[in-house]
Amino acid sequence: MPVRVGLGWCVMLLLGAGPVAAGDALHQEDIIGKVKRLPSAPAPHWIWVNDAALSSMPDGRAMLVDGDTGTVLGMLGTGYSFAALTHALVPRGEFYSAETYYSRHTRGARTDIVTIRDAETLAVRAEVPLPPKRASTIPRLNDAAITDDGRFMAVFNLTPATSLSIVDVEARRFVGEIGIPGCSLVFPAGPRALFSLCFNGEALVTELRDDGALARQYRVEKIFDAEGDFIADNGARHGDAWLFPSLDGNLYTLDFSSGVLKALPPWPLLAPEEVRAGWRMSGFQGVAAHDRRHELYFLVHQGTPDTYKDFGTEVWVYELAHRTAVRRIALRHPAVSIAVSADDDPMLGAVSMDTAELHLYGAVTGRHLRTVAEVGVTSTLLQFPWRDTPEKTSPER
Amino acid sequence: MPVRVGLGWCVMLLLGAGPVAAGDALHQEDIIGKVKRLPSAPAPHWIWVNDAALSSMPDGRAMLVDGDTGTVLGMLGTGYSFAALTHALVPRGEFYSAETYYSRHTRGARTDIVTIRDAETLAVRAEVPLPPKRASTIPRLNDAAITDDGRFMAVFNLTPATSLSIVDVEARRFVGEIGIPGCSLVFPAGPRALFSLCFNGEALVTELRDDGALARQYRVEKIFDAEGDFIADNGARHGDAWLFPSLDGNLYTLDFSSGVLKALPPWPLLAPEEVRAGWRMSGFQGVAAHDRRHELYFLVHQGTPDTYKDFGTEVWVYELAHRTAVRRIALRHPAVSIAVSADDDPMLGAVSMDTAELHLYGAVTGRHLRTVAEVGVTSTLLQFPWRDTPEKTSPER
Amino acid sequence: MNRFDRWFAHASRHVARHTSRRSFLTLLGASLAGVSGFPVLPVARAAEQRGSAAADPVQDPNHCEYWRNCGMDGFLCGCCGGSSTSCPPGTEMAKTTWIGTCRDPSDGRDYIIAYNDCCGMSTCNRCMCGRHEGDRPIYYPAKSNNVNWCASASTNVYHCTTTLLLGLSEPEPP
């Protein structure tokens, strides 16, 4: 049949053009304008790669990868100084991102928003304006967080005064700002509670009322020594606790299973000879946990104390109930961040910022499964967001 | 003396803090808040490196380099799909850039503007809104142009219908849009005249009235064969003419010294044995001219016809009056674009998109002078804008 | 239809039958993958890996050698969350496009392929693919790979490119 060539120097193709007979089944005329949707049921090995694009910071990105196939499922544009996506533990077919935009990309009027995207179409469902105070950091997962009931998102602000912007994601409404003087970042700690870490070794808990306003704040004192064995600014959620490794290789637990945040005594992840050999925590997100397996994954490398954020070369795995190291996984390439999927056949992801590669391993077998190349400009953080509803397990002690 | 440490967890430093006695002259207290200005008299070897940042297109940039020292003098942020700066031959202490911005960097509302920047502070003096039709191309210097009298800037639009947006840069005002059907790009051709190149081998001249409105348009027919020996979409301004190399190595001249654009007979830049050896035009901006020396610089490499935009490996220099090849300059590294300064000790610049290096050569000696590294993300085009007022030389024929 | 419309219509038909389109971003790909081996934006390595996905790369839509890619420009949408005939989630397919004529070696016939770009998201930066036949300068947009075809979408932000089959390049015999 004749070619449908329109007038004008380019071929104007109407959406929904009629069927064609171009011979056989392999050569059917294609429909113009098709756009893919994601399956409504995400698989447990779907993993987000967050990319701050540090050499071109207005061009933040995130990329969704199917870890089982290495296929890229979709991407997002996430603006200036992007950190990470925020996923509610209670799924609502959408996810959240605190984003900053400038009217002239690197100058002009600043707009901070929480963008709410549809989990199937990746389209923007809504934008919630924020005060233009969002912290710009080398990305951390906990630059923002959502309460365990999925209702309120908290965005870490630094102007350099520190505070949290609270957003009611259900009502698509900015609720208000709550100061967190001396403290930074934000970790979910229950249905309506969040905590931040403080420069003086404390944690500050912020509890919200049902309308998102401040219910109360309290401090947990003397958790760690910021001038000594300080903890990482990134931790692993494990049931109703957060686990933080420290400079000297100890594990600090902040438990909120009782409804009140408390610090449990730290215990060593490293044997004395490992400490002497310089094994140390690593990267921007250097720990992950698997709830049902009660396992901690710890990204390590060998280096002086000042290298505590350098890329990690191995992942050491611990059984938390018995505080035993159970296996080591040597990485194909040094990684800046790791993540572990929540299912019973868990996958370990490790992202290399220098090569823009995502390396995927069997978390139990330690076997390298595949490498996904071209996952960003300067990819920084990983997220397997489709975890199960958190079990009410008590943390190990 | 005691340290001036303010309260709060960061040190608040007031601008214009008082003098200090920190001992000797080498250790005077510095003034806080200083921002450099450029000298008001630019040097002839100052060169702009334009960077479309093709892997992160919202982050277009331009970088000003002092070719005599290799020092970077300043940078600009130029938005999505940046092409090049537009410099008036009549200097006004400012320069122009057609730029595109999105309210969400890669989505949202589109804003096209001509940005007018101060040549000493690099600050934005004014923005002139444009219809959001600016062409997005792999950058070419002639995606925009300014009339020789410095009054009207023309921005090439492609929607994909083609037109020019006319801006009165003196009045900071968008004047109107003029269709250039079948034609693209825009080259200045006199005080109030511009021309565009057309897919059918013609040129379309657009003449403006004193108010910037269309005075008349006319076509120059059968200049070249777009299906045969087609010319490049980038040329070299030489006096009152533009010189374009062609696929087969001929030079086409479009002369407007009479006030009317006309095509002069092409002549061969390559000897038959050079054609047989596959020497060919190259890059995104592969020609430059030096007015007073009557020289053409021609970026070449060896390759099939389809490689006509590949990086060039050598620059061949021609004396235009006698149509003779006078020297060859082997480049240190293949280049995507070249430029030649307008002074009597001319400098040849060649930019390598793959290494983000600017290579500088003596244009007469051919000697490699220096390499400036780190000149962008994917640096594409060069400009030595501080040329002399164009001489009223007739082109060679 | 004035003379320019006629010219353009002719050009489109001519183009569809006799040329293919070279990559909008070919030189970008070359520059990013070329010299330093494996830079920040690694375009070369992924292509290698994908080589094993299909026995014959000429029949593998995510491979640059896929027959429909004869006039491909830019990033293959199948590597970006879409497919060779659909755009990734959250993007929009451009309505105007360059078209090429590609021969499928499996039946030896020529088909018209439209290279519709997917728009509205920053460059995918995966599976760069540039093929080089028949490209013309920017003043000939219908034949130029250096034009961003997202010009016809609701935003002109280029992300990746599909390869849609429009039909045989010549009428079927009656």
Added chain:
Amino acid sequence: MNRFDRWFAHASRHVARHTSRRSFLTLLGASLAGVSGFPVLPVARAAEQRGSAAADPVQDPNHCEYWRNCGMDGFLCGCCGGSSTSCPPGTEMAKTTWIGTCRDPSDGRDYIIAYNDCCGMSTCNRCMCGRHEGDRPIYYPAKSNNVNWCASASTNVYHCTTTLLLGLSEPEPP
């Protein structure tokens, strides 16, 4: 002055005397320059070339080894159109900053250095310099190089960093 103000004031003084600041972008620099030798954004090579500018890099403000850079973070403004004590044209100097204490080997004395960022333009991407002593996590902003100090400027777009001398780190003898 409440307890937090006191803590912070203490922290600032402590920091000024006892630590230096590690680069905000150190790992970026490492990643960009490290593996592929000379990628799209080449940070390593330029530093080499500048090595010859001064006989002693410890006294060359555009060299990472410059004594005032003991707590440097990010891109040296002297490579971006500014200098070690002034911002490039078109940018704005941040008013708040991290401070470090650096020893000038020429007189053996310790000076307080403020690392004021220049803001309002995308990353300079030239002369990456990161030094590693005394860095703390983000929850300790006054000691953390992973915080963008342009937070205090009129836009928080980070471009490059200066090294301003504020004075001796200890009172002069009477």
